[in-house]
Amino acid sequence: MPKIVDPEARRREVVDALFRVVVRDGLQRASLRAVADEAGLNIGSVRHYFAGQRELMEFAMRSMLDRVTGRLLRGVEGIGDLGAHHREERLRLVGGLLAELLPLDARRRAEVVVFLEFTAAARTDPAFAELSHRAAAGTRRLMGRVLARLDESGMLRPGCDLGVETERLAALLDGLGQAAVLHPDVVAPERCAEVLTAHLEELAGIQ
């Protein structure tokens, strides 16, 4: 038939280029032309794989969401039953899992940045509204599950409201990631982990 290009791979290349532009210059400047340049492609090629800017953006955000979601799901599986570990080990495992949402290295930093820009845009851009909502719901579902597991293990202060704690944990991770991304000099990666650890330890009661 035609040329020997894998369309799926091309789309991923373009999306990755988009992410690089967003991380470097912001969503504002992620125009079709800029993305094409970053990908080393002609704008015509990009438009051959994506009908327009809107489709590219939606596809990219969906990709990012799937990417992170997959990692988190695999992380949850990897942890398995918390009951099988010692108390401090449980916290370490949960912390490691949640740290996936913190910009502790270049990859996670890029993910947090992209996520930040997209969700901010979703506030006024209806094209992103549904995905943003799904992302928020997913985060809370994850937090809720983690907290529920901790609760089953008897590690949560009795009488605490799981719904409130879910929101609190989600807000903490969001705010922490944001701060670390926007002001890396005042909130370094280690500081991030430290704050998360402190939160988990206080949740479990300090011993």
Add this chain to the structure above:
Amino acid sequence: MPKIVDPEARRREVVDALFRVVVRDGLQRASLRAVADEAGLNIGSVRHYFAGQRELMEFAMRSMLDRVTGRLLRGVEGIGDLGAHHREERLRLVGGLLAELLPLDARRRAEVVVFLEFTAAARTDPAFAELSHRAAAGTRRLMGRVLARLDESGMLRPGCDLGVETERLAALLDGLGQAAVLHPDVVAPERCAEVLTAHLEELAGIQ
């Protein structure tokens, strides 16, 4: 001499119009033309009071920062010495002060939105970098002072790291405000207050 217009008032009008546009349509769409329209002015008039877009933006962000900072400083004064109140009253006062950073009503919601958009833009726009840094530092200074006062009153769990707790509190408020602004259906204002209260109570130890 000339016309009887108070330049300072005009500048404020324009800035307020800018805020309205940012809240409604996002910083992205806050062009000089859109702001002028929103203010009911001609673009020429706007440009008579602001040399260019950059000056308008910087002035606006500075205004917002001053506005919130002033309110918070006045709030801190209003609280006075924590020792004069009962334990639960102390938490209530501190909560009321910190709630100034939460989108609990239209005014605060607008402030949080503007702040969110500006700080996100500051990540890639050098024009906002310094102001964003100052804002972050100010927030942390406030958190630090509040926590220090609580500590002096003996209301903090002994042995907790004030630096870490400062960052944790700042992250929580940031993330909470963000969530409430982006997903008001899942994080309603009352929920916001609830989460903040839970955090403060846990900080003080539940009694």
Add this chain to the structure above:
DNA sequence: AAGAATTTATCACGGGCGTGATAGAAAGAG
């Protein structure tokens, strides 16, 4: 009334944008 300064209103330019249309190149299929 006249003048001077401020304030308002336009016009024009160059630039970036998304996008429709379309031509040209590449490569397997017959």
Add this chain to the structure above:
DNA sequence: CTCTTTCTATCACGCCCGTGATAAATTCTT
């Protein structure tokens, strides 16, 4: 080779943008 399909590459259009330049209107002062 020729054809057909895929892939690249351009061009052009209209839109919105910030901004420089400049005219026009307004209003206080003299």
